[in-house]
Amino acid sequence: MVTALRVLQQDNWDEWYDNLIRAFGGAPESAEERALWRELTERDRSIGAWDGDRCVGTAGAFSFRLTVPGGAAVPAAGVTMVSVAATHRRRGLLTGMMRRQLDDVRSWGEPLAVLTASEPVIYGRFGYGTATHHVNAEIDTTRVRLTVPPGTDAVRLRYAKPADALDACEAVYAQLVPRRPGMVARIPGWEQLWLLDPESERDGASPLQCVLAERDGEVVGFVRFRIKGDWEAAGPKGTVVVSDLEALDAPAHAALWRFLFDLDLTSRIDARRRPLDEPWLHLVSDVRRCSLLVRDSLHLRLVDVGGALEARTYQAPVDVVFEVEDAFCPWNAGRWRLTGDAKGASCDRTTDAADLALSVRELGAAYLGGVSLAALGAAGLVREVRQGALAEAAVGFGSAVAPWLPHGF
Known part of the structure; x- marks a missing residue:
């Protein structure tokens, strides 16, 4: 029987995190990814459920600031790392953790709680509504062409090592955060997530690559991506796997997408978690061959x-x-x-x-x-x-x- 909900202590993190990993299927993470999540976990905002000396439930909350309409950055608890051991289902454990967590969020003076759901059906009963959506796209670049706006040719593109370009990419991201509701200001340390690149998690694709978009010596956009090579009898049919792409204006956005469309030895772009109103959707010649799939994204609770x-x-x-x-x-x-x-x-x-x-x-x-x-x-x-x-x-x-x-x- 579960005896206690306790704030996470440093000495208990490994067992707490192991319970989380097991609840999500048990596939091991790379050592560097595990180490980074250990560093990012806000232990004083995380709780564990304990059955005697065994951890059987987890829940955490990052101290985010979320952009809302009007551009304000509002304190929001980023609910994360929620799990219940399969041996302890249907005992009210998740409800108990959600009750404790929302009481804590209220005591912290944060008016919002947000999360991304592994299964959307879980969190509605705790008052979370689906507030944002994103689109996944699989673009057939052999059949789809891109029309670019004036000024695109004035944007200079160059390759950069992801680590070397990290500060420039984060500066672009920071400028974009106030412009769009739903974006999260990066907490220090979070930028390192974009450099995680273990071979075991590339699914046969290349190491992470980065291209910067510049105008008059200033970085105005970037894309981070991988190339997954493939061949058939007729020739190459590789895939460009987009990790993230951000741009400060229309020409920079178009220049980066045109670059992805034109990459040699590829015939498809796989872009996930993109905005519903992203400009390239209006620049393509055939949106049907972009295989768009809309998914729920941020779930929000007042x-x-x-x-x-x-x-x-x-x-x-x-x-x-x-x-x-x-x-x-x-x-x-x-x-x-x-x-x-x-x-x-x-x-x-x-x-x-x-x-x-x-x-x-x-x-x-x-x-x-x-x-x-x-x-x-x-x-x-x-x-x-x-x-x-x-x-x-x-x-x-x-x-x-x-x-x-x-x-x-």
Whole structure:
């Protein structure tokens, strides 16, 4: 029987992490990857469930800052490394860890909790809604052509060793974080994740390569990728496996994608976890031959409804009273009046009549502007009490760019 939930201690990390690895199938990680995750684990924000002297459950929370509509970087607990030993299922262990964790997040004064789910079905019952999506693409570069905008030819590309280019790449990423909701400011040490390159995890592809995009001597974009060679009777059919690609403007973005399209001995680009509104989608000659697959990405929970709704701005004026249902975090339940616009917002308790009724899960899904409140209303998940309130709120909650989480955690 589980006897305790305890904050993770340094001496217990190996057993704690071994329980996590076993819960996700048991495939061993490289020594360098394990060492980096040991370093990145925030032990005072991580808990373990112990049955006697055995670790049977894990959960952690990184101290992230998440970009929200309006550009603010809001404190958010990055829920991670959640596992329950197969021997201890169906005993309420996960519920107990989620209860403890959300209580902790509230005590830390963080209005949001976010996660990426191994299985989307798990976290809805704890109030998490799917707030961002991404697209995976497999582009047939023998059949698809790319049209580039003016200025693309002025961008200079050059190869660089990934380690040597790391600071330049991180500087580009940092400039992009405030521009798009859902992006996470890098915690010191996290940049090292992009240099992990054990041969055992390349699936037959090359070592990691990096190309920088420059204009007037300044780095304005980069791509990190691998080449997976393959041949058939007719000739080469290698794949470009994109690790990540970021650019500060349209010409730099197009120059990097054109480079990937033109790589010798390849006939396909495999790009995963890309934004739903990425510009290259409008530059290709045949989007059907890009084999697009949309997937859920960031799951978000409002830990403090008032604080979270005040932290973002709204693209059109809103004045709406929400009746919020939140059985798991009852301090959020009840009526809240949100008043806001593009300059700021306030959100306070009220006894006024409700305009919209919904659960905290739907509020989390709509929070970053990527999921429409109107769409949730059409699904029967948001109830309109005052006629017209749903359309008004849906416009205000929207985002000019699709929210996007560039990487998992």
